[in-house]
Amino acid sequence: MPAPVALTFDEFIAALPAERQQPAVQAWQLVRQAVPAGYTEHIGPKFLEFRAGKDMYIGLANQKGYLTLHLVPMYLMPVLQEQLAAAAPKLKMGKGCVNFTQADELPQAALTELIGATPPADYLAVRHAPRPKS
Template identity: 75%
Template structure:
């Protein structure tokens, strides 16, 4: 786990109204992510990775926070489950955009994050990459 000062610095750099929301969401992520992923804190993202590959990341965007959920991109059924839990949630193929905590279906997020152990995630990611190369 990165030192807490890096996390505190990341949160402090956010607009004041987003700081408690981002901190709360990231604590939810920390509790839900299966063991074996590593946490990284950079200037633009809070991330959990499987090796060099992002599993989940939190970023501050111009008008919202964005939770990047790569498993949702790799496994569309997870996106469908999240959409069913919160039909009005602003989602892309692999991200959820939000301004308030109330917008997020917290239990559905926990389930999505906990669903894929690192070895399974790495295997799925490799399979997608291999399939993509074969198309080229």
């Protein structure tokens, strides 16, 4: 299996459609400023991401018609999704992601709080805790 292609941040951004480059830069600056110490940044051909060990914490991806912030803590801790939905009821979001085309669609204060809420050790404890069977 070939090793994943490592990109620089600028190469990742340059590969995006022109209209998505600035929104992606702005969103990722928000993430970089909010992410707690201890996470590591990784840049690949499909995602910008911060990880705790090998586990994605936050990711940014280019989709067919929009950009997506993958917010794994929001998926694992539904109360965070509820808080974000209350702060931005018109935000296009799923259980663990936020879809946007322009950075001004993002509720910066609420996202900063959500991203900064979980130190790596706490995140890994929740991430690897046994889940109840449905």
